[in-house]
Amino acid sequence: MISYQVCECGAPLQLREDTTPEPAGTEVLLRVTAAGICHSDIHFWEGVYDIGGGQVMRLADRGLKLPLTLGHENVGRVVAVGPEARGVQVGDERLVYPWIGCGTCAVCARGDEQLCLKPGFVGAFRPGGFSDHLMVPHPRYLVDYGDVAREQAAPLACSGVTAYGALKKFGELLKREPVVVIGAGGVGLMALAILRAMEARGAIVVDIDPRKREAAMQAGALAVVDGKAADAAAQIRAIVNDRIWAVVDFVGSGPTVKLGTDLLTKGGHLVVVGLFGGEITIPTPYIPMRAMTLQGSYTGSLPELNELIALLRKRPMPYLPVQVRPLDTVNQSLQDLKDGAVVGRVVLAPN
Incomplete structure:
Protein backbone atom coordinates (compact mmCIF):
# COMPACT_ATOMS: atom_id res chain seq x y z
CA MET A 1 0.00 0.00 0.00
CA ILE A 2 1.29 3.45 -0.91
CA SER A 3 0.28 6.72 0.75
CA TYR A 4 1.30 10.38 0.55
CA GLN A 5 1.75 11.62 4.09
CA VAL A 6 2.35 14.90 5.91
CA CYS A 7 5.52 14.21 7.86
CA GLU A 8 6.30 17.86 8.60
CA CYS A 9 3.71 20.65 8.55
CA GLY A 10 4.03 22.78 5.43
CA ALA A 11 6.64 20.49 3.85
CA PRO A 12 5.96 18.37 0.73
CA LEU A 13 4.02 15.19 1.40
CA GLN A 14 6.21 12.10 1.45
CA LEU A 15 5.51 8.87 -0.43
CA ARG A 16 5.40 5.97 2.02
CA GLU A 17 4.92 2.26 1.38
CA ASP A 18 3.47 -0.12 3.93
CA THR A 19 1.67 -3.44 4.21
CA THR A 20 -1.93 -3.26 3.04
CA PRO A 21 -4.09 -3.72 6.17
CA GLU A 22 -6.69 -6.42 6.54
CA PRO A 23 -10.14 -5.48 7.88
CA ALA A 24 -11.29 -6.77 11.26
CA GLY A 25 -14.67 -6.65 12.93
CA THR A 26 -16.94 -4.21 11.08
CA GLU A 27 -14.11 -2.66 9.05
CA VAL A 28 -14.22 -2.35 5.27
CA LEU A 29 -11.14 -1.97 3.06
CA LEU A 30 -11.48 0.09 -0.10
CA ARG A 31 -9.28 0.53 -3.12
CA VAL A 32 -9.35 4.31 -3.60
CA THR A 33 -10.65 5.34 -7.03
CA ALA A 34 -11.08 9.10 -6.50
CA ALA A 35 -9.89 11.49 -3.77
CA GLY A 36 -10.83 15.16 -3.83
CA ILE A 37 -8.59 17.94 -2.50
CA CYS A 38 -10.28 20.44 -0.19
CA HIS A 39 -9.20 23.70 1.48
CA SER A 40 -9.38 21.86 4.80
CA ASP A 41 -6.51 19.72 3.50
CA ILE A 42 -4.48 22.94 3.23
CA HIS A 43 -5.14 23.69 6.91
CA PHE A 44 -4.30 20.11 7.93
CA TRP A 45 -1.13 20.25 5.81
CA GLU A 46 -0.02 23.55 7.34
CA GLY A 47 -1.10 22.50 10.83
CA VAL A 48 -2.67 25.83 11.84
CA TYR A 49 -5.76 28.02 11.61
CA ASP A 50 -5.56 31.82 11.70
CA ILE A 51 -7.79 32.97 14.56
CA GLY A 52 -7.03 36.67 14.21
CA GLY A 53 -5.01 39.13 16.25
CA GLY A 54 -1.76 37.52 15.12
CA GLN A 55 -2.72 34.26 16.82
CA VAL A 56 -3.07 30.75 15.41
CA MET A 57 -4.74 27.56 16.56
CA ARG A 58 -2.35 24.64 16.20
CA LEU A 59 -3.99 21.43 15.09
CA ALA A 60 -1.44 19.39 17.05
CA ASP A 61 -3.08 20.80 20.18
CA ARG A 62 -6.40 19.37 18.95
CA GLY A 63 -5.13 15.83 18.54
CA LEU A 64 -3.72 15.67 14.99
CA LYS A 65 -0.58 13.57 14.85
CA LEU A 66 2.08 13.10 12.19
CA PRO A 67 2.65 11.32 9.93
CA LEU A 68 -0.82 11.98 8.52
CA THR A 69 -2.40 10.73 5.30
CA LEU A 70 -4.74 13.50 4.11
CA GLY A 71 -7.85 13.15 1.94
CA HIS A 72 -11.45 13.22 3.16
CA GLU A 73 -13.39 13.33 -0.15
CA ASN A 74 -13.13 9.71 -1.20
CA VAL A 75 -14.73 7.14 -3.44
CA GLY A 76 -13.45 3.60 -3.38
CA ARG A 77 -14.18 0.04 -4.46
CA VAL A 78 -14.65 -2.54 -1.70
CA VAL A 79 -11.84 -5.11 -1.80
CA ALA A 80 -12.23 -6.79 1.60
CA VAL A 81 -14.71 -6.80 4.51
CA GLY A 82 -14.36 -7.71 8.15
CA PRO A 83 -16.31 -10.69 9.53
CA GLU A 84 -18.89 -8.43 11.20
CA ALA A 85 -19.39 -6.00 8.29
CA ARG A 86 -22.88 -6.13 6.80
CA GLY A 87 -24.53 -4.39 3.87
CA VAL A 88 -21.60 -4.18 1.44
CA GLN A 89 -19.72 -6.72 -0.59
CA VAL A 90 -16.51 -6.93 -2.53
CA GLY A 91 -16.82 -5.01 -5.79
CA ASP A 92 -19.22 -2.31 -4.50
CA GLU A 93 -18.07 1.23 -5.19
CA ARG A 94 -19.02 3.68 -2.46
CA LEU A 95 -18.66 7.28 -1.32
CA VAL A 96 -17.05 7.53 2.13
CA TYR A 97 -18.62 9.77 4.79
CA PRO A 98 -15.51 11.15 6.51
CA TRP A 99 -16.80 13.08 9.57
CA ILE A 100 -16.77 10.14 11.96
CA GLY A 101 -17.38 10.68 15.69
CA CYS A 102 -16.97 8.47 18.72
CA GLY A 103 -20.35 6.86 18.01
CA THR A 104 -21.48 6.76 21.64
CA CYS A 105 -21.98 10.33 22.90
CA ALA A 106 -25.27 12.26 22.79
CA VAL A 107 -24.10 14.30 19.79
CA CYS A 108 -23.37 11.16 17.76
CA ALA A 109 -26.64 9.57 18.90
CA ARG A 110 -28.63 12.47 17.43
CA GLY A 111 -26.80 12.07 14.11
CA ASP A 112 -24.34 14.98 14.30
CA GLU A 113 -21.08 13.03 14.35
CA GLN A 114 -19.31 15.93 12.64
CA LEU A 115 -19.69 17.87 15.93
CA CYS A 116 -18.38 15.09 18.19
CA LEU A 117 -15.77 16.23 20.72
CA LYS A 118 -13.80 13.00 20.16
CA PRO A 119 -13.62 12.97 16.37
CA GLY A 120 -12.17 10.24 14.20
CA PHE A 121 -12.33 12.13 10.90
CA VAL A 122 -10.96 10.42 7.81
CA GLY A 123 -7.92 12.31 6.56
CA ALA A 124 -7.34 14.01 9.93
CA PHE A 125 -7.60 11.66 12.91
CA ARG A 126 -7.40 8.47 10.83
CA PRO A 127 -5.66 7.84 7.48
CA GLY A 128 -7.34 9.40 4.45
CA GLY A 129 -7.58 8.84 0.74
CA PHE A 130 -4.30 10.24 -0.59
CA SER A 131 -3.42 6.58 -0.84
CA ASP A 132 -4.28 3.54 -2.92
CA HIS A 133 -6.23 1.92 -0.03
CA LEU A 134 -8.50 3.26 2.69
CA MET A 135 -9.88 1.51 5.78
CA VAL A 136 -13.37 2.54 6.93
CA PRO A 137 -14.51 1.46 10.43
CA HIS A 138 -18.10 0.54 9.59
CA PRO A 139 -20.25 0.00 6.47
CA ARG A 140 -22.69 2.70 7.59
CA TYR A 141 -20.15 5.31 6.51
CA LEU A 142 -20.29 3.99 2.94
CA VAL A 143 -22.90 5.69 0.76
CA ASP A 144 -24.27 4.37 -2.52
CA TYR A 145 -23.97 7.42 -4.79
CA GLY A 146 -25.84 5.97 -7.77
CA ASP A 147 -24.87 6.69 -11.37
CA VAL A 148 -22.79 9.81 -10.76
CA ALA A 149 -19.23 9.72 -12.14
CA ARG A 150 -16.84 8.91 -9.29
CA GLU A 151 -14.83 12.13 -9.78
CA GLN A 152 -18.05 14.12 -9.32
CA ALA A 153 -19.23 11.98 -6.41
CA ALA A 154 -16.05 12.29 -4.32
CA PRO A 155 -16.46 16.03 -3.55
CA LEU A 156 -19.98 15.38 -2.25
CA ALA A 157 -18.40 13.96 0.93
CA CYS A 158 -17.20 17.43 1.96
CA SER A 159 -17.88 20.16 -0.59
CA GLY A 160 -21.36 18.82 -1.25
CA VAL A 161 -22.55 17.99 2.26
CA SER A 297 -21.91 25.57 9.97
CA TYR A 298 -19.30 22.81 10.14
CA THR A 299 -19.36 20.27 7.31
CA GLY A 300 -22.57 18.20 7.42
CA SER A 301 -24.01 15.11 9.02
CA LEU A 302 -24.28 11.59 7.66
CA PRO A 303 -28.09 11.94 7.44
CA GLU A 304 -27.58 15.15 5.44
CA LEU A 305 -25.22 13.39 3.03
CA ASN A 306 -27.86 10.70 2.49
CA GLU A 307 -30.50 13.43 2.01
CA LEU A 308 -28.27 15.13 -0.57
CA ILE A 309 -27.73 11.92 -2.53
CA ALA A 310 -31.50 11.26 -2.47
CA LEU A 311 -32.16 14.84 -3.67
CA LEU A 312 -29.71 14.48 -6.54
CA ARG A 313 -31.33 11.24 -7.64
CA LYS A 314 -34.64 13.10 -8.00
CA ARG A 315 -33.22 16.33 -9.41
CA PRO A 316 -29.76 15.79 -10.93
CA MET A 317 -27.67 18.94 -10.67
CA PRO A 318 -25.11 20.43 -13.05
CA TYR A 319 -21.81 19.41 -11.52
CA LEU A 320 -18.89 21.70 -10.78
CA PRO A 321 -15.72 21.77 -12.88
CA VAL A 322 -13.38 18.94 -11.90
CA GLN A 323 -9.76 18.30 -12.88
CA VAL A 324 -8.73 14.66 -12.51
CA ARG A 325 -5.01 14.33 -11.81
CA PRO A 326 -2.74 11.38 -10.93
CA LEU A 327 -2.18 10.72 -7.24
CA ASP A 328 1.50 11.53 -7.58
CA THR A 329 0.66 15.16 -8.41
CA VAL A 330 -0.65 15.66 -4.87
CA ASN A 331 2.00 18.21 -3.83
CA GLN A 332 1.56 20.41 -6.89
CA SER A 333 -2.21 20.09 -6.58
CA LEU A 334 -2.17 21.22 -2.96
CA GLN A 335 0.00 24.19 -3.90
CA ASP A 336 -2.29 25.11 -6.81
CA LEU A 337 -5.29 25.11 -4.50
CA LYS A 338 -3.46 27.18 -1.90
CA ASP A 339 -2.46 29.69 -4.60
CA GLY A 340 -6.04 30.08 -5.80
CA ALA A 341 -5.21 28.55 -9.18
CA VAL A 342 -8.01 25.94 -9.11
CA VAL A 343 -11.49 26.63 -10.45
CA GLY A 344 -13.83 23.99 -9.08
CA ARG A 345 -12.19 20.88 -7.66
CA VAL A 346 -9.08 18.75 -8.18
CA VAL A 347 -9.68 15.02 -7.73
CA LEU A 348 -6.76 12.63 -7.46
CA ALA A 349 -6.85 9.14 -8.93
CA PRO A 350 -4.31 6.34 -8.34
CA ASN A 351 -1.79 5.95 -11.16
Whole structure:
Protein backbone atom coordinates (compact mmCIF):
# COMPACT_ATOMS: atom_id res chain seq x y z
CA MET A 1 0.00 0.00 0.00
CA ILE A 2 1.29 3.45 -0.91
CA SER A 3 0.28 6.72 0.75
CA TYR A 4 1.30 10.38 0.55
CA GLN A 5 1.75 11.62 4.09
CA VAL A 6 2.35 14.90 5.91
CA CYS A 7 5.52 14.21 7.86
CA GLU A 8 6.30 17.86 8.60
CA CYS A 9 3.71 20.65 8.55
CA GLY A 10 4.03 22.78 5.43
CA ALA A 11 6.64 20.49 3.85
CA PRO A 12 5.96 18.37 0.73
CA LEU A 13 4.02 15.19 1.40
CA GLN A 14 6.21 12.10 1.45
CA LEU A 15 5.51 8.87 -0.43
CA ARG A 16 5.40 5.97 2.02
CA GLU A 17 4.92 2.26 1.38
CA ASP A 18 3.47 -0.12 3.93
CA THR A 19 1.67 -3.44 4.21
CA THR A 20 -1.93 -3.26 3.04
CA PRO A 21 -4.09 -3.72 6.17
CA GLU A 22 -6.69 -6.42 6.54
CA PRO A 23 -10.14 -5.48 7.88
CA ALA A 24 -11.29 -6.77 11.26
CA GLY A 25 -14.67 -6.65 12.93
CA THR A 26 -16.94 -4.21 11.08
CA GLU A 27 -14.11 -2.66 9.05
CA VAL A 28 -14.22 -2.35 5.27
CA LEU A 29 -11.14 -1.97 3.06
CA LEU A 30 -11.48 0.09 -0.10
CA ARG A 31 -9.28 0.53 -3.12
CA VAL A 32 -9.35 4.31 -3.60
CA THR A 33 -10.65 5.34 -7.03
CA ALA A 34 -11.08 9.10 -6.50
CA ALA A 35 -9.89 11.49 -3.77
CA GLY A 36 -10.83 15.16 -3.83
CA ILE A 37 -8.59 17.94 -2.50
CA CYS A 38 -10.28 20.44 -0.19
CA HIS A 39 -9.20 23.70 1.48
CA SER A 40 -9.38 21.86 4.80
CA ASP A 41 -6.51 19.72 3.50
CA ILE A 42 -4.48 22.94 3.23
CA HIS A 43 -5.14 23.69 6.91
CA PHE A 44 -4.30 20.11 7.93
CA TRP A 45 -1.13 20.25 5.81
CA GLU A 46 -0.02 23.55 7.34
CA GLY A 47 -1.10 22.50 10.83
CA VAL A 48 -2.67 25.83 11.84
CA TYR A 49 -5.76 28.02 11.61
CA ASP A 50 -5.56 31.82 11.70
CA ILE A 51 -7.79 32.97 14.56
CA GLY A 52 -7.03 36.67 14.21
CA GLY A 53 -5.01 39.13 16.25
CA GLY A 54 -1.76 37.52 15.12
CA GLN A 55 -2.72 34.26 16.82
CA VAL A 56 -3.07 30.75 15.41
CA MET A 57 -4.74 27.56 16.56
CA ARG A 58 -2.35 24.64 16.20
CA LEU A 59 -3.99 21.43 15.09
CA ALA A 60 -1.44 19.39 17.05
CA ASP A 61 -3.08 20.80 20.18
CA ARG A 62 -6.40 19.37 18.95
CA GLY A 63 -5.13 15.83 18.54
CA LEU A 64 -3.72 15.67 14.99
CA LYS A 65 -0.58 13.57 14.85
CA LEU A 66 2.08 13.10 12.19
CA PRO A 67 2.65 11.32 9.93
CA LEU A 68 -0.82 11.98 8.52
CA THR A 69 -2.40 10.73 5.30
CA LEU A 70 -4.74 13.50 4.11
CA GLY A 71 -7.85 13.15 1.94
CA HIS A 72 -11.45 13.22 3.16
CA GLU A 73 -13.39 13.33 -0.15
CA ASN A 74 -13.13 9.71 -1.20
CA VAL A 75 -14.73 7.14 -3.44
CA GLY A 76 -13.45 3.60 -3.38
CA ARG A 77 -14.18 0.04 -4.46
CA VAL A 78 -14.65 -2.54 -1.70
CA VAL A 79 -11.84 -5.11 -1.80
CA ALA A 80 -12.23 -6.79 1.60
CA VAL A 81 -14.71 -6.80 4.51
CA GLY A 82 -14.36 -7.71 8.15
CA PRO A 83 -16.31 -10.69 9.53
CA GLU A 84 -18.89 -8.43 11.20
CA ALA A 85 -19.39 -6.00 8.29
CA ARG A 86 -22.88 -6.13 6.80
CA GLY A 87 -24.53 -4.39 3.87
CA VAL A 88 -21.60 -4.18 1.44
CA GLN A 89 -19.72 -6.72 -0.59
CA VAL A 90 -16.51 -6.93 -2.53
CA GLY A 91 -16.82 -5.01 -5.79
CA ASP A 92 -19.22 -2.31 -4.50
CA GLU A 93 -18.07 1.23 -5.19
CA ARG A 94 -19.02 3.68 -2.46
CA LEU A 95 -18.66 7.28 -1.32
CA VAL A 96 -17.05 7.53 2.13
CA TYR A 97 -18.62 9.77 4.79
CA PRO A 98 -15.51 11.15 6.51
CA TRP A 99 -16.80 13.08 9.57
CA ILE A 100 -16.77 10.14 11.96
CA GLY A 101 -17.38 10.68 15.69
CA CYS A 102 -16.97 8.47 18.72
CA GLY A 103 -20.35 6.86 18.01
CA THR A 104 -21.48 6.76 21.64
CA CYS A 105 -21.98 10.33 22.90
CA ALA A 106 -25.27 12.26 22.79
CA VAL A 107 -24.10 14.30 19.79
CA CYS A 108 -23.37 11.16 17.76
CA ALA A 109 -26.64 9.57 18.90
CA ARG A 110 -28.63 12.47 17.43
CA GLY A 111 -26.80 12.07 14.11
CA ASP A 112 -24.34 14.98 14.30
CA GLU A 113 -21.08 13.03 14.35
CA GLN A 114 -19.31 15.93 12.64
CA LEU A 115 -19.69 17.87 15.93
CA CYS A 116 -18.38 15.09 18.19
CA LEU A 117 -15.77 16.23 20.72
CA LYS A 118 -13.80 13.00 20.16
CA PRO A 119 -13.62 12.97 16.37
CA GLY A 120 -12.17 10.24 14.20
CA PHE A 121 -12.33 12.13 10.90
CA VAL A 122 -10.96 10.42 7.81
CA GLY A 123 -7.92 12.31 6.56
CA ALA A 124 -7.34 14.01 9.93
CA PHE A 125 -7.60 11.66 12.91
CA ARG A 126 -7.40 8.47 10.83
CA PRO A 127 -5.66 7.84 7.48
CA GLY A 128 -7.34 9.40 4.45
CA GLY A 129 -7.58 8.84 0.74
CA PHE A 130 -4.30 10.24 -0.59
CA SER A 131 -3.42 6.58 -0.84
CA ASP A 132 -4.28 3.54 -2.92
CA HIS A 133 -6.23 1.92 -0.03
CA LEU A 134 -8.50 3.26 2.69
CA MET A 135 -9.88 1.51 5.78
CA VAL A 136 -13.37 2.54 6.93
CA PRO A 137 -14.51 1.46 10.43
CA HIS A 138 -18.10 0.54 9.59
CA PRO A 139 -20.25 0.00 6.47
CA ARG A 140 -22.69 2.70 7.59
CA TYR A 141 -20.15 5.31 6.51
CA LEU A 142 -20.29 3.99 2.94
CA VAL A 143 -22.90 5.69 0.76
CA ASP A 144 -24.27 4.37 -2.52
CA TYR A 145 -23.97 7.42 -4.79
CA GLY A 146 -25.84 5.97 -7.77
CA ASP A 147 -24.87 6.69 -11.37
CA VAL A 148 -22.79 9.81 -10.76
CA ALA A 149 -19.23 9.72 -12.14
CA ARG A 150 -16.84 8.91 -9.29
CA GLU A 151 -14.83 12.13 -9.78
CA GLN A 152 -18.05 14.12 -9.32
CA ALA A 153 -19.23 11.98 -6.41
CA ALA A 154 -16.05 12.29 -4.32
CA PRO A 155 -16.46 16.03 -3.55
CA LEU A 156 -19.98 15.38 -2.25
CA ALA A 157 -18.40 13.96 0.93
CA CYS A 158 -17.20 17.43 1.96
CA SER A 159 -17.88 20.16 -0.59
CA GLY A 160 -21.36 18.82 -1.25
CA VAL A 161 -22.55 17.99 2.26
CA THR A 162 -20.92 21.17 3.63
CA ALA A 163 -22.80 23.36 1.15
CA TYR A 164 -26.04 21.43 1.67
CA GLY A 165 -25.79 21.56 5.48
CA ALA A 166 -25.22 25.31 5.37
CA LEU A 167 -28.04 26.04 2.90
CA LYS A 168 -30.52 23.92 4.88
CA LYS A 169 -30.14 26.35 7.78
CA PHE A 170 -32.06 28.97 5.80
CA GLY A 171 -35.12 26.71 5.49
CA GLU A 172 -38.01 27.92 3.31
CA LEU A 173 -36.37 31.34 2.99
CA LEU A 174 -34.38 29.93 0.05
CA LYS A 175 -37.53 29.58 -2.03
CA ARG A 176 -38.63 33.16 -1.37
CA GLU A 177 -35.41 35.20 -1.38
CA PRO A 178 -32.08 35.05 -3.23
CA VAL A 179 -29.10 34.17 -1.07
CA VAL A 180 -25.79 36.02 -1.24
CA VAL A 181 -22.97 33.47 -1.66
CA ILE A 182 -19.52 34.75 -0.69
CA GLY A 183 -16.82 32.69 -2.37
CA ALA A 184 -17.01 30.79 -5.65
CA GLY A 185 -14.44 28.13 -4.89
CA GLY A 186 -15.30 24.45 -4.90
CA VAL A 187 -17.87 24.73 -2.10
CA GLY A 188 -19.44 27.92 -3.44
CA LEU A 189 -19.87 26.45 -6.92
CA MET A 190 -21.27 23.29 -5.38
CA ALA A 191 -23.77 25.44 -3.46
CA LEU A 192 -25.01 26.98 -6.72
CA ALA A 193 -25.66 23.54 -8.16
CA ILE A 194 -27.40 22.36 -4.99
CA LEU A 195 -29.58 25.49 -4.91
CA ARG A 196 -30.83 24.55 -8.37
CA ALA A 197 -31.58 21.01 -7.22
CA MET A 198 -33.43 22.48 -4.21
CA GLU A 199 -35.47 24.67 -6.58
CA ALA A 200 -34.36 27.74 -4.64
CA ARG A 201 -34.74 31.36 -5.76
CA GLY A 202 -31.05 31.61 -6.71
CA ALA A 203 -27.86 33.35 -5.63
CA ILE A 204 -25.78 36.48 -6.03
CA VAL A 205 -22.14 35.45 -5.88
CA VAL A 206 -19.26 37.52 -4.52
CA ASP A 207 -15.66 36.61 -5.37
CA ILE A 208 -12.43 38.51 -5.98
CA ASP A 209 -11.28 36.21 -8.83
CA PRO A 210 -12.76 37.00 -12.27
CA ARG A 211 -12.33 33.37 -13.39
CA LYS A 212 -14.41 32.16 -10.47
CA ARG A 213 -17.04 34.83 -11.07
CA GLU A 214 -17.28 33.60 -14.65
CA ALA A 215 -17.59 30.01 -13.43
CA ALA A 216 -20.37 31.12 -11.07
CA MET A 217 -22.30 32.70 -13.92
CA GLN A 218 -21.92 29.52 -15.95
CA ALA A 219 -23.20 27.59 -12.91
CA GLY A 220 -26.38 29.67 -12.83
CA ALA A 221 -25.71 32.63 -10.51
CA LEU A 222 -28.27 35.43 -10.79
CA ALA A 223 -25.43 37.99 -10.70
CA VAL A 224 -21.79 38.24 -9.65
CA VAL A 225 -19.94 41.01 -7.81
CA ASP A 226 -16.21 41.64 -7.38
CA GLY A 227 -15.55 41.45 -3.66
CA LYS A 228 -12.59 43.85 -4.03
CA ALA A 229 -14.76 46.64 -5.47
CA ALA A 230 -15.04 49.61 -3.15
CA ASP A 231 -18.79 49.65 -3.69
CA ALA A 232 -19.31 45.86 -3.54
CA ALA A 233 -21.94 46.12 -0.79
CA ALA A 234 -23.81 48.84 -2.69
CA GLN A 235 -23.78 46.74 -5.86
CA ILE A 236 -25.25 43.76 -4.02
CA ARG A 237 -27.94 45.85 -2.34
CA ALA A 238 -28.94 47.39 -5.67
CA ILE A 239 -29.53 43.94 -7.17
CA VAL A 240 -32.05 43.00 -4.46
CA ASN A 241 -33.50 46.43 -3.60
CA ASP A 242 -31.60 46.60 -0.30
CA ARG A 243 -33.35 43.56 1.23
CA ILE A 244 -30.78 40.86 1.95
CA TRP A 245 -32.20 38.15 4.17
CA ALA A 246 -29.66 35.36 3.67
CA VAL A 247 -25.87 35.35 3.30
CA VAL A 248 -23.62 32.28 3.31
CA ASP A 249 -19.87 32.88 3.58
CA PHE A 250 -17.73 30.08 2.16
CA VAL A 251 -14.52 32.09 2.72
CA GLY A 252 -14.70 32.98 6.40
CA SER A 253 -12.12 35.76 6.50
CA GLY A 254 -12.49 38.86 8.67
CA PRO A 255 -13.46 41.08 5.70
CA THR A 256 -15.96 38.59 4.23
CA VAL A 257 -17.75 37.99 7.53
CA LYS A 258 -17.93 41.75 8.07
CA LEU A 259 -19.38 42.18 4.58
CA GLY A 260 -21.95 39.51 5.39
CA THR A 261 -23.08 41.15 8.62
CA ASP A 262 -23.14 44.60 7.01
CA LEU A 263 -25.38 43.35 4.20
CA LEU A 264 -28.09 41.79 6.33
CA THR A 265 -31.46 43.47 6.54
CA LYS A 266 -33.29 43.49 9.88
CA GLY A 267 -34.00 39.88 10.79
CA GLY A 268 -31.40 38.59 8.33
CA HIS A 269 -29.36 35.39 8.66
CA LEU A 270 -25.62 34.90 8.04
CA VAL A 271 -24.14 31.40 7.96
CA VAL A 272 -20.33 31.24 8.11
CA VAL A 273 -18.72 28.12 6.65
CA GLY A 274 -15.22 29.06 5.48
CA LEU A 275 -12.14 28.73 7.67
CA PHE A 276 -9.82 31.25 6.02
CA GLY A 277 -9.31 32.99 9.35
CA GLY A 278 -9.24 36.41 10.93
CA GLU A 279 -11.52 38.31 13.28
CA ILE A 280 -14.34 40.86 13.28
CA THR A 281 -15.80 43.39 15.68
CA ILE A 282 -19.57 43.83 15.90
CA PRO A 283 -21.21 46.45 18.11
CA THR A 284 -23.22 44.26 20.47
CA PRO A 285 -26.41 46.40 20.31
CA TYR A 286 -26.58 45.66 16.56
CA ILE A 287 -27.25 41.99 17.22
CA PRO A 288 -30.60 42.49 19.00
CA MET A 289 -31.51 45.79 17.28
CA ARG A 290 -31.13 44.22 13.86
CA ALA A 291 -32.41 40.83 15.09
CA MET A 292 -29.61 39.20 13.11
CA THR A 293 -28.70 35.54 13.20
CA LEU A 294 -24.96 34.84 12.97
CA GLN A 295 -24.47 31.09 12.73
CA GLY A 296 -21.60 28.73 12.05
CA SER A 297 -21.91 25.57 9.97
CA TYR A 298 -19.30 22.81 10.14
CA THR A 299 -19.36 20.27 7.31
CA GLY A 300 -22.57 18.20 7.42
CA SER A 301 -24.01 15.11 9.02
CA LEU A 302 -24.28 11.59 7.66
CA PRO A 303 -28.09 11.94 7.44
CA GLU A 304 -27.58 15.15 5.44
CA LEU A 305 -25.22 13.39 3.03
CA ASN A 306 -27.86 10.70 2.49
CA GLU A 307 -30.50 13.43 2.01
CA LEU A 308 -28.27 15.13 -0.57
CA ILE A 309 -27.73 11.92 -2.53
CA ALA A 310 -31.50 11.26 -2.47
CA LEU A 311 -32.16 14.84 -3.67
CA LEU A 312 -29.71 14.48 -6.54
CA ARG A 313 -31.33 11.24 -7.64
CA LYS A 314 -34.64 13.10 -8.00
CA ARG A 315 -33.22 16.33 -9.41
CA PRO A 316 -29.76 15.79 -10.93
CA MET A 317 -27.67 18.94 -10.67
CA PRO A 318 -25.11 20.43 -13.05
CA TYR A 319 -21.81 19.41 -11.52
CA LEU A 320 -18.89 21.70 -10.78
CA PRO A 321 -15.72 21.77 -12.88
CA VAL A 322 -13.38 18.94 -11.90
CA GLN A 323 -9.76 18.30 -12.88
CA VAL A 324 -8.73 14.66 -12.51
CA ARG A 325 -5.01 14.33 -11.81
CA PRO A 326 -2.74 11.38 -10.93
CA LEU A 327 -2.18 10.72 -7.24
CA ASP A 328 1.50 11.53 -7.58
CA THR A 329 0.66 15.16 -8.41
CA VAL A 330 -0.65 15.66 -4.87
CA ASN A 331 2.00 18.21 -3.83
CA GLN A 332 1.56 20.41 -6.89
CA SER A 333 -2.21 20.09 -6.58
CA LEU A 334 -2.17 21.22 -2.96
CA GLN A 335 0.00 24.19 -3.90
CA ASP A 336 -2.29 25.11 -6.81
CA LEU A 337 -5.29 25.11 -4.50
CA LYS A 338 -3.46 27.18 -1.90
CA ASP A 339 -2.46 29.69 -4.60
CA GLY A 340 -6.04 30.08 -5.80
CA ALA A 341 -5.21 28.55 -9.18
CA VAL A 342 -8.01 25.94 -9.11
CA VAL A 343 -11.49 26.63 -10.45
CA GLY A 344 -13.83 23.99 -9.08
CA ARG A 345 -12.19 20.88 -7.66
CA VAL A 346 -9.08 18.75 -8.18
CA VAL A 347 -9.68 15.02 -7.73
CA LEU A 348 -6.76 12.63 -7.46
CA ALA A 349 -6.85 9.14 -8.93
CA PRO A 350 -4.31 6.34 -8.34
CA ASN A 351 -1.79 5.95 -11.16
